[in-house]
Amino acid sequence: MNLIEKDSQYLWHPYTQHKTASLPIAITKGEGALLWDENNKEYIDAIASWWVNPYGHSNQFIADAIYKQLTTLEHVLFGGFTHEPAVVLAEKLMAILPENQQKIFFSDNGSTAVEVAIKVALQYFFNKGEKRTTIIAFENAFHGDTFAAMAASGISFYTQAFQGMFIDVVRIPVPVKGQEQVSFEALKKVIQDHNCAGFIFEPLVQGAAGMVMYEPEALDELIKICQENHVITIADEVMTGFGKTGKTFAMDYATQKPDIMCLSKALTGGTIPMAITTFTQEIFEAFYDDDINKALFHGHTFTANPTGCAAALASLELLQTPEMQSNLERVNASHLAFQEHIKTHPKVTATRVLGVVFALEIKKESDESYYGTMRNKLYNFFIENGVILRPVGNIVYILPPYIMTNEQLQKVYQVVENALEIV
Numbered sequence: 244m245n246l247i248e249k250d251s252q253y254l255w256h257p258y259t260q261h262k263t264a265s266l267p268i269a270i271t272k273g274e275g276a277l278l279w280d281e282n283n284k285e286y287i288d289a290i291a292s293w294w295v296n297p298y299g300h301s302n303q304f305i306a307d308a309i310y311k312q313l314t315t316l317e318h319v320l321f322g323g324f325t326h327e328p329a330v331v332l333a334e335k336l337m338a339i340l341p342e343n344q345q346k347i348f349f350s351d352n353g354s355t356a357v358e359v360a361i362k363v364a365l366q367y368f369f370n371k372g373e374k375r376t377t378i379i380a381f382e383n384a385f386h387g388d389t390f391a392a393m394a395a396s397g398i399s400f401y402t403q404a405f406q407g408m409f410i411d412v413v414r415i416p417v418p419v420k421g422q423e424q425v426s427f428e429a430l431k432k433v434i435q436d437h438n439c440a441g442f443i444f445e446p447l448v449q450g451a452a453g454m455v456m457y458e459p460e461a462l463d464e465l466i467k468i469c470q471e472n473h474v475i476t477i478a479d480e481v482m483t484g485f486g487k488t489g490k491t492f493a494m495d496y497a498t499q500k501p502d503i504m505c506l507s508k509a510l511t512g513g514t515i516p517m518a519i520t521t522f523t524q525e526i527f528e529a530f531y532d533d534d535i536n537k538a539l540f541h542g543h544t545f546t547a548n549p550t551g552c553a554a555a556l557a558s559l560e561l562l563q564t565p566e567m568q569s570n571l572e573r574v575n576a577s578h579l580a581f582q583e584h585i586k587t588h589p590k591v592t593a594t595r596v597l598g599v600v601f602a603l604e605i606k607k608e609s610d611e612s613y614y615g616t617m618r619n620k621l622y623n624f625f626i627e628n629g630v631i632l633r634p635v636g637n638i639v640y641i642l643p644p645y646i647m648t649n650e651q652l653q654k655v656y657q658v659v660e661n662a663l664e665i666v
Contacts, residue, residue: 245281246269246281247266247267247269250267274301275300275644275647276288276651277651285629286630287629287630287647287655289632289642290632291509291513291642292513293508294487294508295508295509295511295513296509296513297485297486297487297509297558297646298512298513298644298645300513302561304561305511308554309514309515309553309554312552313550316549317549318548318549320544321546322542325547326549326552328547328552328553329547331556332556332559335556335559341495341501342500344522345521345522345523345524346521346522347521348521349518349543349546350517350518350543351543352387352518353387353481353482353507354386354387354388354389354392354393355518356387356479356505356519356520357520358391359505359539360505360520361391361410361441361443362539362541363522364441364477364503365378365410365440367440370530370537374438375440376411376440377433377438377439377440378395378412378439379415379439379442380413380443380444381397381449382397382417383417384443384444384445385398385401385445385449385451385452391410393405393409394409395443397414398452398613400613416429417452417455418457418462418465419455427464430468431468434468434472440474440475441474441475443477444462444476444477444479445479446478446480446496447459448488448597450482452635453602454640455595456597459496462497462499466499466500467499470499475503476501476503477502477503477504477505478505479505480492480493480506481505484506484509485559487509487598487599487600488600489598491562503520503526504521505518505520506521507519511551511554511558512555515554517555570646573649574645575596578599578601578641581656582594582601584656585659586603588663589606590666591605592605599642599643601640601641601642602638602641603659604637605666606637615636617634618636620665621634621665624658624661624665628661630654641656
């Protein structure tokens with residue numbers, strides 16, 4: 244059997260209906276923004292492999308850091324022990340995180356970073372003798388696939404099999420342009436009507452919803468409302484963190500700062516699964532007690548894995564180089580130029596750009612589902628033309644590695660423009 248036949252026999256892929264889905268593509272190597280399949284066909288990875296790979300595939304600098312760590316200490320349990328890579332990484336992150344973030348908790352992926360955040364928000368009030376059980380989230384949010392993260396997510400077909408089993412989540416509209424006041428009033432009403440522990444949000448960009456964007460001033464107002472009502476705010480920066488929006492964190496655009504932040508994806512440059520949830524000192528102190536039952540009883544076998552920490556340290560170093568910061572500006576300028584070119588196309592109804600994130604909405608004749616006909620037609624067209632893009636319904640987004648060349652970007656734009664002729 245070849246690789247695809249063995250895959251079909253043994254493997255179950257994410258977000259896949261195996262009865263109707265096309266066979267997967269067997270990738271054999273990657274370098275920079277490019278991937279090659281088993282037939283040596285070349286693909287431009289225009290979504291950085293689900294937003295994790297900003298510095299390119301097979302990055303030698305990160306690989307060297309991982310190898311060096313593997314030959315010193317590959318892993319040690321983090322319960323009752325510590326190690327230099329974790330401490331140094333925490334120290335480096337404190338230097339770039341919002342200054343109110345004081346404590347770091349390690350886990351292993353974006354969903355679990357969110358899971359930790361929601362558990363902490365609920366237990367914070369429990370530890371203080373106050374019962375608050377409601378979490379507030381945006382409509383069409385996506386925060387992950389573990390149970391609390393899934394409950395906070397608002398894309399219904401991801402969660403419909405589990406209705407009635409979730410924690411209490413109430414949704415408010417996203418404060419997109421022209422709808423800010425509606426969102427503010429909805430938040431006030433939810434807080435008035437429910438015992439709210441926390442408000443979780445994707446700052447400035449809702450990724451899985453189709454790169455829906457809103458302004459930092461609106462987010463500032465929502466955070467202020469929460470602060471006035473002692474509701475914990477949770478910034479899910481799993482997608483937006485580490486440069487995607489043009490700043491290190493999307494929260495760097497805002498004046499108000501969250502109580503909790505969730506980080507993953509680009510944290511290790513697409514190499515080793517790792518996640519981090521960060522907290523204010525005030526939240527940590529609600530768990531700091533003589534009573535053992537007030538501790539945070541959450542952990543993962545690979546918590547603070549030293550090899551992952553080494554990868555994250557190398558990734559942070561790359562992000563902060565003048566060359567990488569210049570790449571962020573270059574990609575953003577390229578997106579803006581393409582936006583100017585494509586926004587008047589008769590089949591384009593809207594375009595959005597923030598940092599290295601570009602999105603366009605295609606005119607649709609009827610309700611286009613998340614994995615509907617248009618989406619599948621577009622996806623197949625992109626793959627046939629050697630570009631990896633995963634449309635969200637009628638929305639095409641580009642979120643490339645920062646090191647993607649101008650020539651590669653132009654090819655991606657051209658393929659997107661060509662795709663408009665087939666829908």
